[in-house]
Amino acid sequence: MILQGVSLMGIGVYFFGRINWGRALIVTNGQDQINVQTIDGPWAKPVEQAVLFAIYFLPPAVLLLLAGLSFLVLRRRGWLLATTAQSLILLVCLFAYPDPRPGFAYPFIAYCILMVLYLNSRGVRGAFHSKKNPASSRSGAVHEV
Numbered sequence: 001m002i003l004q005g006v007s008l009m010g011i012g013v014y015f016f017g018r019i020n021w022g023r024a025l026i027v028t029n030g031q032d033q034i035n036v037q038t039i040d041g042p043w044a045k046p047v048e049q050a051v052l053f054a055i056y057f058l059p060p061a062v063l064l065l066l067a068g069l070s071f072l073v074l075r076r077r078g079w080l081l082a083t084t085a086q087s088l089i090l091l092v093c094l095f096a097y098p099d100p101r102p103g104f105a106y107p108f109i110a111y112c113i114l115m116v117l118y119l120n121s122r123g124v125r126g127a128f129h130s131k132k133n134p135a136s137s138r139s140g141a142v143h144e145v
Contacts, residue, residue: 001071001082004111005064008057008089011104015050049102056096060088083119086112 063085070078090112093105118124 001064001085002068004115005061005068005085008061008064012050012053012057012061015046015053019046019050056092057089060085060092063088079119079124083116086115086119090116 063081067078067081067085070081072078089108093101093109093112
């Protein structure tokens with residue numbers, strides 16, 4: 001989870017790093033105001049991609065980092081955060097990006113599907129269930145011997 005969150009943030013840094021901000025933005029100082037405008041041209045598309053990536057993928061990346069750290073401390077909440085983050089990434093990749101989707105969306109979709117399946121497997125779910133009340137999964141009848 002931590003590796004996935006760090007890789008999402010790394011892709012965001014890549015998108016923001018490839019922009020020549022001196023050519024893409026016009027910053028003017030007025031009286032107690034700073035005006036920022038984008039310049040139309042070949043710089044508009046990378047700025048749009050970087051901003052959309054930050055809006056769509058920064059919250060799930062933070063959730064993934066929190067989920068990875070929560071796995072070490074708070075097991076049950078870590079599972080919920082991880083599942084929520086994977087679901088948000090799937091939602092963004094499937095519905096938020098207009099067609100054609102960028103090439104990186106498809107590996108994200110495949111990885112998130114695999115992680116959701118893994119997180120919902122019997123072994124992983126069993127590790128996160130409470131051990132205090134093992135009879136809750138059985139039927140309500142109590143038999144005495």
